[in-house]
Amino acid sequence: MALPQKESTPIFSDATAGTLRLIAYLAMAAILMVLDHRDGWLHRVRYATAAAIVPIYKLAAAPADWIHDAATAFTQRRDLIDENRQLREALLLAEARLNRMNAVTHQNQRLKQLLDTRQMLGMHAQLARLIDVQLGPTRDHVMLNVGADEGVHVGQVMIDSHGVMGQVIETLPHASVAMLVIDPEHAVPVMVSRTGLRGIAHGTGDTDRLLVPNLPLSANLRVGDQLVTSGLGGRFPAGFPVGTVTALRHDASGMFMEAQVKPAAELDRSGEVLLLRDLPDPAGPPAPAPEVGPPASLAPGTPPKSRTTPASSAAPAGVAR
Numbered sequence: 001m002a003l004p005q006k007e008s009t010p011i012f013s014d015a016t017a018g019t020l021r022l023i024a025y026l027a028m029a030a031i032l033m034v035l036d037h038r039d040g041w042l043h044r045v046r047y048a049t050a051a052a053i054v055p056i057y058k059l060a061a062a063p064a065d066w067i068h069d070a071a072t073a074f075t076q077r078r079d080l081i082d083e084n085r086q087l088r089e090a091l092l093l094a095e096a097r098l099n100r101m102n103a104v105t106h107q108n109q110r111l112k113q114l115l116d117t118r119q120m121l122g123m124h125a126q127l128a129r130l131i132d133v134q135l136g137p138t139r140d141h142v143m144l145n146v147g148a149d150e151g152v153h154v155g156q157v158m159i160d161s162h163g164v165m166g167q168v169i170e171t172l173p174h175a176s177v178a179m180l181v182i183d184p185e186h187a188v189p190v191m192v193s194r195t196g197l198r199g200i201a202h203g204t205g206d207t208d209r210l211l212v213p214n215l216p217l218s219a220n221l222r223v224g225d226q227l228v229t230s231g232l233g234g235r236f237p238a239g240f241p242v243g244t245v246t247a248l249r250h251d252a253s254g255m256f257m258e259a260q261v262k263p264a265a266e267l268d269r270s271g272e273v274l275l276l277r278d279l280p281d282p283a284g285p286p287a288p289a290p291e292v293g294p295p296a297s298l299a300p301g302t303p304p305k306s307r308t309t310p311a312s313s314a315a316p317a318g319v320a321r
Contacts (some may be wrong), residue, residue, distance in 0.1 A: 130144060131175070154170065189231070211260040
């Protein structure tokens with residue numbers, strides 16, 4: 001019968017091995033701390049290790065960064081679009097206000113010119129505004145915002161700050177219609193301011209042209225002469241500008257000359273006009289002379305003595321009464 005063999009016992013048990021490993025670890029740690037404290041080489045190892053790990057951190061954080069950047073870009077783009085829209089609206093509004101201010105400035109200049117003209121005139125001038133324009137090959141009329149209730153009457157002369165524009169041909173309670181000088185049916189007596197030559201300026205239907213026909217071939221007239229109202233006929237007061245001679249030519253018969261005239265008034269731009277009225281005589285109409293009867297001392301049937309005619313009413317010499 002075989003004898004049982006004794007089991008071999010290890011030199012170091014598990015507890016003893018663990019203790020030895022712990023002592024070895026502690027000794028190694030102490031050696032590393034001493035070396036790191038004296039030479040600092042462990043710091044370089046940590047730095048190199050951290051530098052190698054940083055790209056891994058960045059790669060791991062890249063999706064979140066991309067999502068954040070995309071959201072930020074979208075938000076900024078939306079904000080920029082809204083801001084750009086608001087700026088465009090503000091720019092358009094500023095341009096509209098600027099254009100309106102320019103229009104108001106020009107209107108104020110025209111009104112100032114009209115008021116200056118009104119002060120220089122020796123007659124009443126009523127301010128009116130154009131509310132409708134009817135231009136065509138056969139008629140050139142405008143409608144004004146004042147009428148019979150405001151004292152406007154047919155035949156009243158219409159001017160702007162530059163010259164004669166036309167005359168009133170129809171009145172309504174609060175509006176009136178005026179015919180422009182370029183209307184084919186309109187005519188105004190004119191005179192050359194340089195020489196005094198008289199003529200009649202007719203409308204042609206063209207906003208830039210009047211025609212003065214039947215001028216003598218020997219007339220002292222040249223391009224650039226200024227035409228003013230002559231006052232003949234009693235409708236247009238004398239001295240108002242009508243236009244400037246732009247061309248001279250013979251008529252169809254060859255016996256007379258006709259002049260083409262550019263109107264002085266701004267027919268296609270004036271929005272405000274003046275309607276002229278003569279100033280009333282402050283003294284009023286002269287009182288009628290009282291009837292002078294025969295003296296009471298004369299007997300009935302006795303003819304009265306002839307009265308001496310006052311010097312102011314006496315007929316001039318050589319004129320038959």
